[in-house]
Amino acid sequence: MRSTLGTAILAMALTVLAGCGGSPTAPTEEGGDTATQAADAAAMTLPADDDAFLDLVQERTFRWFWEATPENGLTPDRWPSKTMSSIAAVGFALSAYPVGVERGWVTREQARERTLATLRLFWEAPQGPEPTGRAGHRGFFYHFLDADNGHRYDNSELSSIDTTLLLGGVLLAQAYFDGDDADEAEIRSLADRIYGRVDWSFFQNNPPLVTMGWRPGKGFGPAQWKGYDESLLLQVLALGSPTHALDPGLYPRFTSTYQWADFQGQPHVNFAPLFGHQYSHVWIDFRGIQDDYMAERGIDYFENSRRATLAQRAYAIANPGGWRGYGENVWGLTASDGPGGFTATIDGIERQFHSYWARGAAHEDIRDDGTIVPTAAGGSVPFAPEVTIPALRAMAERYGDNLFTEYGYLDAFNPSLDEAGIPVTRGRIVPGQGWFNDDYLGIDQGPILLMIENHRSGMIWELMKKSPPIVRGLCRAGYRGGWLEGRCE
Numbered sequence: 001m002r003s004t005l006g007t008a009i010l011a012m013a014l015t016v017l018a019g020c021g022g023s024p025t026a027p028t029e030e031g032g033d034t035a036t037q038a039a040d041a042a043a044m045t046l047p048a049d050d051d052a053f054l055d056l057v058q059e060r061t062f063r064w065f066w067e068a069t070p071e072n073g074l075t076p077d078r079w080p081s082k083t084m085s086s087i088a089a090v091g092f093a094l095s096a097y098p099v100g101v102e103r104g105w106v107t108r109e110q111a112r113e114r115t116l117a118t119l120r121l122f123w124e125a126p127q128g129p130e131p132t133g134r135a136g137h138r139g140f141f142y143h144f145l146d147a148d149n150g151h152r153y154d155n156s157e158l159s160s161i162d163t164t165l166l167l168g169g170v171l172l173a174q175a176y177f178d179g180d181d182a183d184e185a186e187i188r189s190l191a192d193r194i195y196g197r198v199d200w201s202f203f204q205n206n207p208p209l210v211t212m213g214w215r216p217g218k219g220f221g222p223a224q225w226k227g228y229d230e231s232l233l234l235q236v237l238a239l240g241s242p243t244h245a246l247d248p249g250l251y252p253r254f255t256s257t258y259q260w261a262d263f264q265g266q267p268h269v270n271f272a273p274l275f276g277h278q279y280s281h282v283w284i285d286f287r288g289i290q291d292d293y294m295a296e297r298g299i300d301y302f303e304n305s306r307r308a309t310l311a312q313r314a315y316a317i318a319n320p321g322g323w324r325g326y327g328e329n330v331w332g333l334t335a336s337d338g339p340g341g342f343t344a345t346i347d348g349i350e351r352q353f354h355s356y357w358a359r360g361a362a363h364e365d366i367r368d369d370g371t372i373v374p375t376a377a378g379g380s381v382p383f384a385p386e387v388t389i390p391a392l393r394a395m396a397e398r399y400g401d402n403l404f405t406e407y408g409y410l411d412a413f414n415p416s417l418d419e420a421g422i423p424v425t426r427g428r429i430v431p432g433q434g435w436f437n438d439d440y441l442g443i444d445q446g447p448i449l450l451m452i453e454n455h456r457s458g459m460i461w462e463l464m465k466k467s468p469p470i471v472r473g474l475c476r477a478g479y480r481g482g483w484l485e486g487r488c489e
Contacts, residue, residue, distance in 0.1 A: 074090065080440075132151070140203070142156045195237075275379065311362075323368070408440070
């Protein structure tokens with residue numbers, strides 16, 4: 001499963017890891033706090049220059065995708081825990097491989113081989129309404145697939161949004177691998193076929209909005225995509241399809257369900273977890289382009305995400321819940337693992353904690369149990385680099401290799417749970433520092449790597465501006481201005 005990325009890169013990573021060293025937490029005989037000493041040691045090993053620091057973050061995070069993903073391309077939902085594959089994580093992995101090539105961590109040939117194996121699997125995997133032995137139905141795929149054979153995992157749902165995130169990676173691969181050789185031509189052809197097979201009307205069972213999920217024998221769930229969220233990309237791809245495009249009337253109906261409100265002094269379209277302000281932006285450069293909704297408010301979706309990011313930071317500084325560790329450089333709420341579903345008394349207050357949960361903070365919607373998620377800041381780097389990069393650096397420095405490890409940032413941590421004996425069901429408690437998850441999640445790793453790349457080079461955005469489905473979908477939704485000027489018929 002693992003691959004070598006070059007002795008120089010590995011030597012650098014191992015040097016930094018050695019510097020971060022363990023994190024003993026009991027007071028020393030000299031009276032010093034070894035947790036503080038460990039943080040000081042970590043600070044000394046991190047590059048002083050932001051570009052060098054971002055190199056390190058990206059390289060480690062890329063290696064997670066490259067080494068955790070088997071040769072068949074079925075990136076795991078989480079790792080090192082052995083679990084099923086997440087098709088959304090596959091979409092992020094397909095997007096990561098070109099970054100690895102351009103940054104010199106793998107060769108184009110290696111990335112091409114991995115990409116081609118992935119696309120062949122998804123094109124050839126059986127489709128149909130049967131509950132087992134199938135990877136998807138009507139061009140969509142199940143949220144989770146068996147990591148060995150690519151068939152539906154357990155009782156997972158056919159997912160419109162996770163298929164969308166997979167397609168983001170498929171279309172990026174198509175845009176990147178533009179060479180004349182047979183393998184790159186096959187990548188482009190497979191991408192066309194995988195995208196063109198998706199029957200978007202299937203999930204428009206209760207029009208005009210798109211439904212979230214379907215299960216064999218049970219049918220469609222009640223939830224639909226409404227209110228601003230990560231489905232912005234879904235709307236664009238559904239409108240841009242060359243074979244099964246939905247009517248453009250879908251889009252104004254979708255935006256009519258938004259909630260515009262002021263939160264922490266930032267007026268914007270609210271959505272509590274930050275992933276909803278990040279995922280679509282991985283593949284679409286929303287700077288300077290506007291739909292009718294944003295034109296009426298004088299901003300674009302990029303500025304909207306910037307405001308959501310700044311609002312979350314302001315929320316952490318205000319810290320109305322009185323959680324430990326929150327501050328100007330330790331913040332960020334989004335979907336993540338948590339320590340478990342239990343109550344515990346912290347600082348004299350009985351608190352409720354959660355396992356996996358869509359944590360977030362927005363107007364009249366606070367979902368906060370003290371668990372901080374590094375991808376909340378990492379996936380927002382382009383929106384507000386002046387506050388997100390210091391946050392990434394501060395978290396790595398303060399918590400050392402309890403948080404920032406061989407493959408980048410572990411999924412989540414909770415500084416309020418820093419005493420032994422608390423009944424956590426996942427991860428571990430480091431006395432004096434907090435609870436730390438022991439897994440990386442693909443859907444959290446992806447935005448860190450890819451949004452940092454968009455901030456540094458704009459590479460993914462520029463590639464996707466060449467993608468006909470993206471351009472066509474944006475135009476059919478009524479976007480105009482900026483880089484779209486003159487490109488809509």
